[in-house]
Amino acid sequence: MNNSIQEPEIESTADNQAPDLGAASLTLKVHPWRSSLYEELHNRPSPIIHGNCQVAHFTVLLNDNRQALHDHVVDLCKRFSVPAPGPDSSCLYQDFGGFELRWERHLEFANFTFICPDVEPFSSEALNFIPKDWLAGIPGELVVAVQMAVVDAAPEGKDLHRWFEGQRASGSRVAEEKAQVWTAFKLHNDGFGRIVTCNQGLTPYQTGRLVQRLFELETYRMMSLMALPIARQMGGELSRIEEGLATLNQSISDIDADKDERVLLQELSMLAAEVERLRSDTNFRFAAAVAYHDLVRDRLDQLKETPINGVQSLREFLERRLTPGIKTCNSVRDRLEDLSRRIHRTTSMLRTRVELSIQEQNQTLLSSMNRxxxxxxxxxxxxxxxxxxxxxxxxxxxxxxxxxxxxxxxxxxxxxxxxxxxxxxxxxxxxxxxxxxxxxxxxxxxxxxxxxxxxxxx
CATH class of the missing domain: 1.10.287 (Helix Hairpins)
Known part of the structure; x- marks a missing residue:
């Protein structure tokens, strides 16, 4: 069966000499991004997961270590004698024998996912296949480290208590009640977060899709909260700037000399410069927090949750705990923007005061010239x-x-x-x-x- 798609032919005339797209060689001028745009829709495919397995997922930030991360992946490939990714590759999906590695490099972070089949839930044997020195030497700062156990049998209460070390777990039925998901959204004694996925009728492809969505949910949740410490730290600085602006506004009505106006303009310019510095330092982080939060809600919608009686669902937990943090970031960003507008209005008012003073001086000068x-x-x-x-x-x-x-x-x-x-x-x-x-x-x-x-x- 021939799966190739042949494009229709274009009639050729003596006047325009239109090329024949069905010919062996394509003579039309092709946009350099054409192939990459076609492949973009097929990037980062879901894994195919058969039966019980344990999956370890790591997310590291990308700063100045993009090339170092690529070289690190190439080094692992050389150790196991498997094909390495090309210099321009941003992903790798390769079977290393005892485990499968899925490496993906995004705009701000990179993911490492290790799939180890036929391993007991949360067993240390899962990472024994990976060289310890290589795993410890991954470049970048670790943000997410989570292990997932994919099981076929529904877990009992004692199993959940043991796997989550006595912590309260949230869970729900997902994928139209064909699977169950449990997680505590906390770190455990091994330094990992933990997720339990019970397959109750999903195909291997659907199981891989579910696993991928759960890891994306965890990654985007953490990335969205990266702006929260910055927002909390900026609260004191914004309060100090607001107090300084209020003092300047009060001082404008007490201006008696040109020297006072110059001093106030200088202080106001310093406040404006400080606010613009804060805006430039945090604008990307706050905008990214909103974008990541939207992705979290999108992944929650894709899970198609059904609540389990007596158990807090994933959506309920995240909306209760994650949404206030994002609103805090939005509040600080709006407060910063409002402070910038207020400083601009104060500057305009003070400049108007200066212009009026100059006009009065000019009027006095004209009167003197008239005399x-x-x-x-x-x-x-x-x-x-x-x-x-x-x-x-x-x-x-x-x-x-x-x-x-x-x-x-x-x-x-x-x-x-x-x-x-x-x-x-x-x-x-x-x-x-x-x-x-x-x-x-x-x-x-x-x-x-x-x-x-x-x-x-x-």
């Missing part, structure tokens, strides 16, 4: 009057010299004093009109008159 202009005008008028008198005096002196010269030439009947008296008002009037006309012409040019040509003399 100076009036004084200059009065001084100019005074100087103009004095100029008229001085110029008139010199002109009359020149006329007097002229009159004396005419009288000395032989015109005895000429009275120079009389002619000076007659010329006095005429000279003063002519000088005043000339000086006044000159002043108006200069003033007109200083005001930006459109006519820059001097008046012509007829």
């Amino acid at each position: 100076r202009s009036q004084l200059q005008l009065r001084l100019q008028q005074t100087v103009e009057g004095l100029s008229v008198v001085a110029i008139g005096y010199y002109i009359l002196a020149l006329l007097g010299i002229g009159f004396d010269g005419i009288k000395a030439a032989g015109i005895d009947t000429m009275n120079s004093d009389l002619f000076k008296g007659i010329a006095l008002p005429i000279v003063l009037a002519v000088v005043y009109l000339g000086v006044h006309s000159l002043r108006q012409h200069i003033t007109k040019n200083n005001r930006g008159s459109s006519s820059l040509e001097p008046e012509s003399n007829d």
